[in-house]
Amino acid sequence: MLQGWVIALTSFGYLGLLFAIAYYADKRADAGRSLIANPYIYALSLAVYATAWTFYGSVGRAASDGVGFLPIYIGPTLMIALWWLVMRKVLRISKANRITSLADFIASRYGKSALLGGVVTVIAVVGILPYISLQLKAVSNSFTIVLQYPEIVMPAKVGAIPILQDTALWAALILAAFTILFGTRHLYSAEHHEGMVAAIAFESLVKLLAFLAVGVFVTYGIYDGFADVFSRAAADAALQPLLTPLEGVAGGYANWVWLTVLSMLAIMFLPRQFQVTVIENTDERHLNKAIWLFPLYMLAINIFVLPIAFGGRLHFPDGLVDADTFVLTLPMAEKQELLALLVFIGGLSAATGMVIVETIALSTMVCNDLVMPVLLRMRSLRLNERADLTGLLLGIRRGSILLILLLGFLYFRLAGEAYALVSIGLISFAAVAQFAPAALGGIFWKDGTRRGALAGLAAGFVVWFYTLLLPALARSGWLPLGLLENGPFGIELLKPLELFGLSGLDQITHAMLWSMLANLGMYVVVSLLDTPSAEEHRQASLFVDVFKGAGDAPGARFWRGTASATDLHNLLTRFLGAEAADDAFRGYAMRKGISWPAQPLPADAEFVHHVETQLAGAIGAASARIMVASAVKEEALTVEEVRKILDEASQVVMYSHRLEQKSRELEAASAELRAANERLQELDRMKDDFVSTVSHELRTPLTSIRAFAEILLANPEVELTQRKQFVGIIVKETERLTRLINQVLDLAKLESGSAEWHVTQVDMRELVDDVLAGMSQVFTEKGIEVVAHLPVRVAPVGADLDRVIQVLLNLLSNAVKFCGPAQGRIEVTLETVGDWVRVDVRDNGPGIARSDQRVIFEKFRQAGDTLTDKPQGTGLGLPISRQIVEYLGGRLWVESRLGSGACFSFTLPVSRQAA
């Protein structure tokens, strides 16, 4: 079934399907229901990175050196990890400035320089030609091979066929027609090609599925899984070295690393990648998903490369079949016609996807940054007076698409034969890598200048041309081979493949090393020696500080002059058409709250800037600059003025930062103040409570003293016994009063920290003994049994002897107070626990409820109901004791259950000196 007409029909059918998808997506976009505004489509569209190179070439590369195909995909994965930092910035800048292409981006950064834009365009076009020729080669080869089915015949040498019979020419022409239909049906605002993106995303799916289908077929259909393919390869002497491929190859790791670096740069600066990643991006947030989905895509499309490569070499051991065609020839050899057709379509998707996006991106560059600036400068053409230039713009783009594809074909005829697919593609990678210093430097380094970028680009491009493109032409017989072998004019040092005697590296590594050195070196050195112009200054600050920018149009700050809204409207109409111009005006007026066209628009700096950005979206920054400058009267700003504006702006930003910081500090301070105030109020309340409690406690004994004293005063004839009793009460109450006042003073001293402490070495055993002996009278009076568990010796503690006695006395007298009246029993235990000496005083009284266990340590608080139970004691003993113990570095606490007594314990630290 693989006759020529079937294949041709399928191919055209497929292209038609793509067109239908694009048409539908464009219609949806016009209706405001964008098909591509989701992160999955975005991620799939990035996969335009996988071209015929990936589809056919990876297997070819793997078949010859094993791992060499992988850095091309691992590099981008590493770069994409940096996208969060880099690409978000590029996206933000591009949206703010309505960037239309990579050349526009670089030109715009360096003062909207038309010259720089032109240079970037030339480098991009020349650099990409090999890449386009690779796609043409892959399409025409796969077509020729499929056509020979069931025979497997390699295509004849290029030169052997007359040009008109060369399928590559027809492929080029058909693709050109298709791309022109596709991408230049009308002028897109800001170069959003929604239809194209939808079609590309679809193509990405097709090529992935096709490749996976072949992979599964080869791995599981022809062979018996991965292990089988690899074990057969291991048994083959010719293939065995490919299993540990980094070994024998000279500079194996260096090549690997350089290929990785090269592809890291390529994923950023290939014109088509810049197009889909930056220009076609509809929402910055889509980047999040793409950051991992796109690497995942690359991983998936590479999984079966090795089995196909090894399978192919095992299947065609004689080496007559080109490894670049294994993907196609394996299914053909196995008589899988449908699969072969699917592969052909997959390869076609990969190639057409690349060609469409690449040529659209390049044609935009050629039109906006090469042709238009020149035409606009040629006054004899009187372009300024033409009413509608949209036709001209479209014409230039269509012409350049055709031209680029024909040039690609020319390169294919000239040099396409000498290299495998991957090697051809790498030449283009090395070319676009030259954009890295100017572009990356441009968004992070303000001092990079226009002349620096120009010098760097030119130097890098020249070295690239000399070390990569010349050898390619020489090997194809268009230049004398002696140039490679002996150097130009026999100067060995200048041999293109071993420049300055550097040998032992592969061609790409060698070229990258020298070109990057020249490029980066010139960029930095010239930039540092150069003084930038006013325009460069402001663009540099707009790019580098894009995240710091304040307001809608920071660019407007830099403009001064007079303009008329009518002139500007005419200008927009000429380039965008009347409808788009009206839209742009209406949008701006709406933002400003003016009902245009009833009311006039003020032609101020911001408005002129708005018009220029709109225009830049169609014809690029450099051309837009020229056009706006011709339509309005401008006053040129000097470097000094731009610097001043920048300084002012950065000062404003700095001031507002400082203000924010100050207000944050103020907030923090006021929060602290509030907290302090609350604390003060709390303390105040506590003081009031304390004073009222103390007064109350003082009044009780005073009242009774006064009452008895008054009785005695009023009744002198009171009996002696009764008088004695009354005086006894008065004395007791006075004692209580004194005790209370002493304790209040004591507590006040302790709390204010003005108490005097005499810390000495205290032997606790002796102390406990003494205190118990001193109280023995009390115990016998009350009939309390005292049991003491005292070890022979405990380590001495560092403490104030009198204070500790005070604590112990307090605990013991509490215990006495609360002991059972009949069989009172107090246990005193002394022990050493680690670094602590611990004293327990246990009574067999009523115990303390859990809820009261904390309360009793507060001032004037006692367990139980103080209203019904007459307070026994002042309620200050325990708080004082706790203060003392804590001051000495110990702890005082109680363990108790209602009904089973209480155990007060305290610890004191063992003296350091003794230990």
Add this chain to the structure above:
Amino acid sequence: MGDGERKGQRMVALCMLGCVLFNFPVLALFNVPGTLLGVPLLYAYIFLAWALLIALMAWVVERRE
């Protein structure tokens, strides 16, 4: 921006991790004869490390702080 900055730093760290995983000394460790489930060691390592890196990138970038 605080959030974004942390994310950015994590992504840079991942890029560095990738640079180490796919570079000379580490790669050389696996560039030896031997297989993992029938797949030559070097290839098995590269694809597994690659998948791991992608998983980590997804985790970092999709995580809500």
